[in-house]
Amino acid sequence: MTEKRLETFPRLATIPKAAEIFANAGETPSAIRANIFKSADRYNSRGETIAGNGLAATGAIIRRGRKVLIDIDRYGAWLSGNENNIQDGKAALWRMRDDDALEQCIIEPALFEGFVK
Numbered sequence: 001m002t003e004k005r006l007e008t009f010p011r012l013a014t015i016p017k018a019a020e021i022f023a024n025a026g027e028t029p030s031a032i033r034a035n036i037f038k039s040a041d042r043y044n045s046r047g048e049t050i051a052g053n054g055l056a057a058t059g060a061i062i063r064r065g066r067k068v069l070i071d072i073d074r075y076g077a078w079l080s081g082n083e084n085n086i087q088d089g090k091a092a093l094w095r096m097r098d099d100d101a102l103e104q105c106i107i108e109p110a111l112f113e114g115f116v117k
């Protein structure tokens with residue numbers, strides 16, 4: 001007997017659409033682009049390392065050629081500071097409901113493993 005495996009795909013959005021979704025948090029397309037630019041460590045003109053903001057480590061940025069997509073759930077978790085927030089054996093993440101509203105959900109550890117790198 002074969003097992004049926006339910007795979008969920010991440011909710012992806014372009015930068016302008018992500019700005020609409022997170023408008024209440026003050027996110028504009030320019031602010032999201034700045035967060036993407038500053039997501040990983042980089043170097044200044046003197047060769048010193050400038051620390052990134054940690055967004056790249058969450059896996060919220062997906063690049064396909066020139067297209068940049070945002071994983072809404074991971075970006076929301078990073079934005080709220082909960083990307084690695086595991087308390088009482090459970091993790092809190094943001095997700096977008098079907099009516100385009102954001103809600104915080106608690107995920108059991110078994111489901112959380114492998115979700116955040």
